[in-house]
Amino acid sequence: MSFAVDIKRRVSKIARIGSLSIGGNRPISVQSMTNCAVKDIKSTTEQIRRLEESGCDLIRIAFPDLQSCQLIPVIKSRARVPLMADVHFNYHIALKAMSQGIDGIRLNPGNIRKEAEIIQIIEEAQKKNVMIRFGINAGSLDKNILAKHREPNSLALAEEAERVVKFLQKLKYQNFVLSIKSSNVMDTIEANKIVAKMCDYPLHIGITEAGFDRSGIVKSAAGISILLYEGIGDTIRVSLTGDPVKEVLVGHDILKALGIKNKGINLITCPTCGRCQVDIYKIAKKIENRLQDIPIPLTIAIMGCMVNGPGEAKIADFGIAYNKKEAMLYRKGQLIGRYNTKEAIDLLSQEVETLQRAEQN
Numbered sequence: 565m566s567f568a569v570d571i572k573r574r575v576s577k578i579a580r581i582g583s584l585s586i587g588g589n590r591p592i593s594v595q596s597m598t599n600c601a602v603k604d605i606k607s608t609t610e611q612i613r614r615l616e617e618s619g620c621d622l623i624r625i626a627f628p629d630l631q632s633c634q635l636i637p638v639i640k641s642r643a644r645v646p647l648m649a650d651v652h653f654n655y656h657i658a659l660k661a662m663s664q665g666i667d668g669i670r671l672n673p674g675n676i677r678k679e680a681e682i683i684q685i686i687e688e689a690q691k692k693n694v695m696i697r698f699g700i701n702a703g704s705l706d707k708n709i710l711a712k713h714r715e716p717n718s719l720a721l722a723e724e725a726e727r728v729v730k731f732l733q734k735l736k737y738q739n740f741v742l743s744i745k746s747s748n749v750m751d752t753i754e755a756n757k758i759v760a761k762m763c764d765y766p767l768h769i770g771i772t773e774a775g776f777d778r779s780g781i782v783k784s785a786a787g788i789s790i791l792l793y794e795g796i797g798d799t800i801r802v803s804l805t806g807d808p809v810k811e812v813l814v815g816h817d818i819l820k821a822l823g824i825k826n827k828g829i830n831l832i833t834c835p836t837c838g839r840c841q842v843d844i845y846k847i848a849k850k851i852e853n854r855l856q857d858i859p860i861p862l863t864i865a866i867m868g869c870m871v872n873g874p875g876e877a878k879i880a881d882f883g884i885a886y887n888k889k890e891a892m893l894y895r896k897g898q899l900i901g902r903y904n905t906k907e908a909i910d911l912l913s914q915e916v917e918t919l920q921r922a923e924q925n
């Protein structure tokens with residue numbers, strides 16, 4: 565199934581962190597952050613492994629003190645994707661993290677304010693080829709900017725970003741990404757639109773402290789999708805309270821829904837109604853679990869009855885439409901046969917796996 569709308573992406577410079585390039589025409593990367601204490605090395609490395617398996621391109625880890633930075637070599641030796649140290653208040657932590665081999669640093673210019681300290685970090689980053697993300701956050705804006713705008717609105721966020729960009733340009737520092745975030749969706753969108761016009765540095769987008777479950781996913785999807793549709797955003801993070809793996813899965817789903825990422829299974833399921841005589845949720849979950857590791861782009865439709873079922877099933881790569889309790893299985897618009905649910909799921913999985921093997925060879 566193809567998406568008719570082509571998004572015209574803003575052309576940005578490229579920033580590099582380890583093996584990952586952000587910006588330019590590089591794929592939009594999905595990132596997340598570990599949420600266990602870094603000193604709990606077992607949980608940290610386990611979480612990194614699960615994030616990598618779920619398709620996370622870049623992982624941020626909070627390093628709260630100098631001592632915790634000693635763990636960087638061992639954590640790095642167990643990670644396949646680039647790692648970014650989240651640093652607040654104490655610039656010595658950023659210097660130490662870089663001396664221990666971290667790939668990137670996330671700084672909040674709102675809480676490391678002394679220019680001399682930021683200059684030291686940048687000089688070290690330049691020597692070690694470390695990328696920095698400058699994270700402008702509504703919760704920690706420059707006090708003069710905040711006083712001028714009276715509230716941390718989009719104009720205040722954009723002005724803070726402009727202040728940071730001018731400072732970095734004075735230093736001729738290039739290898740950085742900007743993020744401009746608020747927990748307010750509209751302020752985040754507006755601020756990013758202003759900054760996207762003002763400069764051509766790569767942008768990390770997301771809604772900060774979006775929340776959990778339904779509200780967090782909805783806020784993140786709304787903010788990130790609108791910006792991506794405008795062509796803005798080179799790397800995304802969905803911020804959710806809870807298991808960070810969910811952030812990555814939702815991030816990839818947003819990219820898939822917009823047709824930006826064409827990888828893996830795009831599952832279409834009918835919402836069900838009174839006509840439905842089977843448990844579509846249970847069936848779709850089974851199919852999702854069986855095929856979650858398939859990397860090739862495929863659209864699979866699972867439909868509950870004959871009203872819209874055959875139509876959707878025929879335009880998908882594979883589809884199941886129920887006729888009473890009988891599953892009608894389609895491949896590329898052609899009816900393969902009528903089966904019970906178990907047979908249909910088994911056959912569908914076999915067909916998809918055969919297709920994947922053929923693509924690999």
Ligand code: SF4
Nearest residue numbers: 834836837840868869
């Ligand atoms: S496909 Fe059929 S069961 Fe599913 S929502 Fe539409 S009418 Fe209802």
